[in-house]
Amino acid sequence: MSEFVDKLRAIVGDKGLITDEQTKHPYVTDWRENYLGTALAVVRPASTEEVAAVVKLCAAEKVAIVPQGGNTGLVGGGMPHETGREIVLSLTRMNRIVEVDTIGYSMTVESGVVLKTIQETAAAHDRLFPLSLAAEGSCTIGGNLSTNAGGVQVLHYGNARHLVLGLEVVTPAGDIWNGLRALKKDNTGYDLRDLYLGAEGTLGIITKAVLKLWPKPKDIATSWIAVPSPDAAVALLSGAHAASEDNVTSCELMARQGLDFVLKHIPGSVDPLTEIHDWYVLLEWSSTRARREGGNEGGLREKMEAYLGEAMEKGLVLDAAIAQNEAQARALWALRENHAEAQKKEGPSIKHDISVAVSKLPAFMKEGLAAMKKSLPDCRPVPFGHVGDGNLHFNCQSPPGWDKPSFMKYGEAISGAVYDLVVGYGGSISAEHGIGQLKLEDLAHYRSKVELDVMRSVKRALDPHNIMNPGKVIQV
Ligand SMILES: Cc1cc2nc3c(=O)[nH]c(=O)nc-3n(C[C@H](O)[C@H](O)[C@H](O)COP(=O)(O)OP(=O)(O)OC[C@H]3O[C@@H](n4cnc5c(N)ncnc54)[C@H](O)[C@@H]3O)c2cc1C
Structure with a gap:
């Protein structure tokens, strides 16, 4: 060797x-x-x-x-x-921004560029690259595209797959496919680009990408809202689409348990509301239209305040804090984005990155939380995530003080109960994180034979010697 x-x-x-x-x-x-x-x-x-x-x-x-x-x-x-x-x-040494095309609203980058650098480069050109997730300071665009990452703005802009125009890929034979076309329309045969997006590195290596850009928002309203239940959260979101004139860009749901972990483990975290509530929504609206300070019309903040007032009268909202400036908005976002870190610090947990149709989410949650408790009565459910996409991190924390081996004995029972329920609701057992090696057996169990056969055929055809990330996504 x-x-x-x-x-x-x-x-x-x-x-x-x-x-x-x-x-x-x-x-x-x-x-x-x-x-x-x-x-x-x-x-x-x-x-x-x-x-x-x-x-x-x-x-x-x-x-x-x-x-x-x-x-x-x-x-x-x-x-x-x-x-x-x-x-x-x-790919981390391949970290160059190759070109920013402000006229055509696109950016060409090497695959090792860190997501935050791409966001900042777009902003410096008065543009937006909307992919946004808690790991954005370390994850790379190549990883984002290979996992078809989601994040907190999917309900408005789509997931990573929707943010790409072209790719450059090295195939398992070592050939270079130059598909760096900045085309909005291109119906020339099978869509190779879509094949590599979300393939988790099992079909080839993404080396460059042409990304789509959007106009940079000029007015953003962010609020932290206590709601009585997940049903209320979904109803609040449903009404917000029209009330915001289709400007809802994020809608995140959190349970008190998750917030408690953040307040306990992340220094500087403060509960934005005075009373304790069971459920919270982080709602963000953004628009490319600039705020008119002092005028009668106001901006998104005023519209959001009026909407939340009406929702309160209907019993959908219990209390709310609207950020008055960027620093306050960032503090609210930190409470949401530190959930994963706080869970890690609290001890062992079992993670489920699931999705169901948004309208079915409340019913699923009711049954899912009961199923977790039935498997292990002292476990601490920590559901949080992208309610606007029907995607929750339906996580389960160990009972206080348990070590990992003791808790993991219940892993199969808890995850099996959750996944069976998800599939019963017509949902997905992996909404945004992918399959990797963690969910290899789950995919084989929950996907149909036809789907698995087609996936295997694709893998065998493109990577006949099985050298490209073997043992991930699909066993051949
Ligand atoms: C705190 C935290 C929060 C997160 N929040 C979210 C979230 O909201 N939404 C979400 O979707 N994910 C989230 N993630 C998961 C993770 O950040 C994403 O999956 C991200 O897209 C991975 O990017 P990466 O560069 O770190 O990829 P890696 O972890 O390095 O790789 C991920 C996969 O992509 C493959 N890969 C990487 N680069 C390439 C390439 N250039 N060509 C081919 N294959 C490649 C790898 O083989 C692997 O299978 C979170 C993670 C953390 C730690």
């Missing part, structure tokens, strides 16, 4: 190769610390040509490749197995 490593070094140089165990460590463990893999080497190419040469070498030597971006994935997709026969191919 040292000969193989020498060949890798000849392609990427010393700067692009990590072989010592200590430096490899952050690349072979995941954010949740659920996986610890081993890698022959961590390879960090600096260009598409270097990626192609590495893949050609691996194809010739039958060495498997695990593509990796920011390593914030939550299903073990970017983790090598324990065989030691795989390399991790990190």
Whole structure:
């Protein structure tokens, strides 16, 4: 194998190769610390040509490749197995913004650019790149596209798949497909771009992308709202679409349990309301039309205040705080975005990234929460997430003080009950995080034979030697 490593070094140089165990460590463990893999080497190419040469070498030597971006994935997709026969191919050195086309509302980037850098670059050009999620300071656009990431603005702009015009991809044979076309219309055969989006690195390596941009919002209203129930949250959102003139960009639901964890574990967190409530909604409206301070018309904040007042009279709202400036809005968002971090600090938990139709969410939640409690009466449910997309992180925290092995004995019963229910409601067992290795068996269990057969056919056709992130998404 040292000969193989020498060949890798000849392609990427010393700067692009990590072989010592200590430096490899952050690349072979995941954010949740659920996986610890081993890698022959961590390879960090600096260009598409270097990626192609590495893949050609691996194809010739039958060495498997695990593509990796920011390593914030939550299903073990970017983790090598324990065989030691795989390399991790990190795209993080490919971090250039290639072009910003303000006229055509697009941006071309290398796949290792961190999401936050893309958002900031768009903003500097008075444009918006709307993909937004709590890991945006570390995740890369290549990882976002490969997982078809969701986040907090999907209900208005769509998920990652909808934010892309073109791709450049290195195939499992080491060929470069240049699909960097900034076209809104292109019906020339099968859509290869869509095939690679959400493929979790199992069909090829995304090296560049042409992203869509939007006008930058000029008026944003953000509020933290106590609601009596998930039914009220869904009704509040339903009415908000028209009341905001179709300007709802985020609608997040949280239970008190999650907020309590944030207040306990994240320094500087403050409950925006004086009373304790069971359920909260973080609602955001944004518009490209500038606010008119002092005029009669006002802006989104005034409209939102009027809407929440009406909703309060109908019993849909118990209390609310509307952010008066950007700093206050950021503080409200921090309460939502720190849920995952706070859960991690609280101890072991079982995560379910599920979705059902928005209108069915309240009924599902009622049954789902009861099912969790039936499996383990002392468990602490922590449902939160993107109610506007029908997507919840329907999580379950261990009873206080339990260690991971004791809690995980209940994992199968709890997750089985939740997933059976989700499928009964016509929902998805993985709404935005993907399958990776975590949900490999669940996918095989819950998807139909026809779907699995088609997926396997695609994988075998594009990656006949099964070297591209094997053992992720679908077993062949
Ligand atoms: C606190 C926190 C909050 C999160 N919130 C959300 C959320 O709201 N919505 C959401 O969707 N996700 C969320 N995630 C999950 C994660 O951030 C996303 O999945 C993200 O898109 C992963 O990007 P990454 O660069 O870290 O990819 P990685 O974790 O490095 O990789 C993810 C997958 O993509 C593959 N991959 C990576 N780069 C490439 C490439 N260039 N070509 C081909 N394959 C590649 C990997 O092999 C792996 O299968 C969250 C994670 C954390 C830690």
